[in-house]
Amino acid sequence: MFGIPVEVLIMQVIFGLALGAIYVLLASGLSIIFGLLDVINFAHGTFYMLGAYAAFMATSLSGSFWVGVAASVVIVMLIGAMTEYFLLKPLYGEWPFYPLLLTFGFAVAVPDLMKALFGLIGKVVEYPEGLVGAFIWGGVLVPKYRLFIIIFTAVVMIALFLFLKRSDLGMIIRAATRDSLMVNVLGVNTSRIWTTGFALGVGLAALGGALHAPMVSAIPDMGVEMTVESFVVVVIGGLGSVGGAILGGLIIGQVVSFVSLFAGEYSQVAIFFAMAVILMVRPRGLFGEAGRL
Amino acid sequence: MLVLENINTYYGYSHILHDVSLEVKEGEILVLLGRNGVGKSTTLKSIMGIQAPKTGKITFEGSDITGLPPFKVARMGISLIPEERRVIPNLTVLENLKLGMLIRGKEVNREETMENVVFKYFPRLKERLHQLGGSLSGGEQQMLTIARALVANPRLMMIDEPTEGLMPLLVDEIGEIIKKLQADGVTILLVEQNYRLALGLSEKQRAYIMEKGHIKMSGSPQELQERHEEVEHYLGVKL
Structure with missing residues (x-):
């Protein structure tokens, strides 16, 4: 195609899948938060950034990438739970834009705090041993770490689906997404469910940040574009739908990957172009409303 | 079992319930009657903690449940x-x-x-x-x-207009179910517009009649029948 060898195209698909996997992690978290709390989390990319930094610190301290990733998710979930509990909770029932403004403020202030603490220069997270470099498979160069991200994200998403569909807590989250008051009337402390849902959502963003860190380094402003791109993914997929976030993430991953191959400088524009085209056909996104959770 | 003492409930600035007092006794069916918008559903919501009263006291089996969030009220045994x-x-x-x-x-x-x-x-x-x-x-x-x-x-079930919008066959079925629930020991607080159904459920039942956020009358179905002109005035229909 266009004189490009098919091996290169396949490699580009793999690159797109790996990037798409990061989008999937962020967007599914964003979607859960929006569905459950009706909060548009402008700080989502900030939690992704915090995930990358937490992974950097935990990896340097422990010497193990895996401990770093696990610690990053746990730490950011705790930060998320506290953010929801202490900062967002008092704002519910007030003017609906207050929570949005709060997350916006968080997204402005926290990266600056990180600049003050860690400086402007990126912190490098080493690739885990055994996943450095690439192997050749049927003439195609397959980067090991990217392949790992794809498989790992698939496993995480299957686990997330099983959690939402099979466990009691997952069932409560799905129910509260639709009718929080009724769930409360049935005896569930929904306030706690919101804190849990927010922590779960930003935990997924942190996982995205931790996994992405070896590829991009942790820098304070890394979350800014990521927030916008996650929103695009969620809008494409349909607000509040985890299935939609997955499909949307995979689409945007491929769009960025292939546009970069032909005209790198247009890859950002292409994301919005793709969103416009999809919304023209399906104004509520691919899985809008009918497919919520 | 459940006692409401002079509760006043507001939606924003509008005063919906005015000094509502009522008592539900264990094992009975208590029916709240009244036209649309007189505060029957608000009474149930006040008990449940969805729309907590500003003043007054609600006690359930001796414990004060005024202003508790719904999930805590539910855990007390009210649904x-x-x-x-x-x-x-x-x-x-x-x-x-x-x-x-x-x-x-x-x-x-x-x-x-x-x-x-x-x-x-x-x-x-x-x-x-x-x-x-x-x-x-x-x-x-x-x-x-x-x-x-x-x-x-639950020990107390509050049922808000269960027959609304149902076809007649199902209305009777709901009536049978409510009777069965009472027979199995559940106390019932019922809001219902279908007066024929609501007042003919059981021997052990009483009714309160509300108007504009106030309790106006109470009594057994027989007592209400005897004072049917007053009742008809409040409900706007023939009994």
């Missing part, structure tokens, strides 16, 4: 079946029922409860278990909400 039914549409019938059982924690045997409670009262739900709640008909949704409240094993 509310709201007017809009509120089946969770994206959950299956079985999941809706499981949601109702959560409140009982580990003590409950889910399979046994399904068999002995749900299917005993609502055999029709058996075929619908794996359908989404949102796909049920109005009557089936009403059955499901009653079943969902029942599996929580």
Whole structure:
């Protein structure tokens, strides 16, 4: 195609899948938060950034990438739970834009705090041993770490689906997404469910940040574009739908990957172009409303 | 069992309930009657903690429950079946029922409860278990909400206009179910517009009549019958 060898195209698909996997992690978290709390989390990319930094610190301290990733998710979930509990909770029932403004403020202030603490220069997270470099498979160069991200994200998403569909807590989250008051009337402390849902959502963003860190380094402003791109993914997929976030993430991953191959400088524009085209056909996104959770 | 003493409830600045006092006695069916918008549903919401009263006191089995959040009121043994039914549409019938059982924690045997409670009262739900709640008909949704409240094993069930919008055959069926619930020891606080049904349920029942947020009359169905001109004045219909 266009004189490009098919091996290169396949490699580009793999690159797109790996990037798409990061989008999937962020967007599914964003979607859960929006569905459950009706909060548009402008700080989502900030939690992704915090995930990358937490992974950097935990990896340097422990010497193990895996401990770093696990610690990053746990730490950011705790930060998320506290953010929801202490900062967002008092704002519910007030003017609906207050929570949005709060997350916006968080997204402005926290990266600056990180600049003050860690400086402007990126912190490098080493690739885990055994996943450095690439192997050749049927003439195609397959980067090991990217392949790992794809498989790992698939496993995480299957686990997330099983959690939402099979466990009691997952069932409560799905129910509260639709009718929080009724769930409360049935005896569930929904306030706690919101804190849990927010922590779960930003935990997924942190996982995205931790996994992405070896590829991009942790820098304070890394979350800014990521927030916008996650929103695009969620809008494409349909607000509040985890299935939609997955499909949307995979689409945007491929769009960025292939546009970069032909005209790198247009890859950002292409994301919005793709969103416009999809919304023209399906104004509520691919899985809008009918497919919520 | 449940006592309301002079409760006043507001929606924003509008004063909905004015010094409402009432008592529900263990084992009875208490019916709240009145025209649309006189505060019957608000009374139930005040008890449940959805719209907490500004002043006044609500006690249930001796403990003060005024202003408790709904989930805590539910854990005391009170369940509310709201007017809009509120089946969770994206959950299956079985999941809706499981949601109702959560409140009982580990003590409950889910399979046994399904068999002995749900299917005993609502055999029709058996075929619908794996359908989404949102796909049920109005009557089936009403059955499901009653079943969902029942599996929580409440001592007091508050049912808000259960027959609204149902066809006559189902109205009678709901009436039978309420009778059965009382016979099984559940105390019932019922809001109902179908007066013929609401006042002919049981020997052990009383009614309160509300107008514009005030309690105007109370008594047994016989007593209300004797004062039917007054009752008809408040309700705007012939008894």
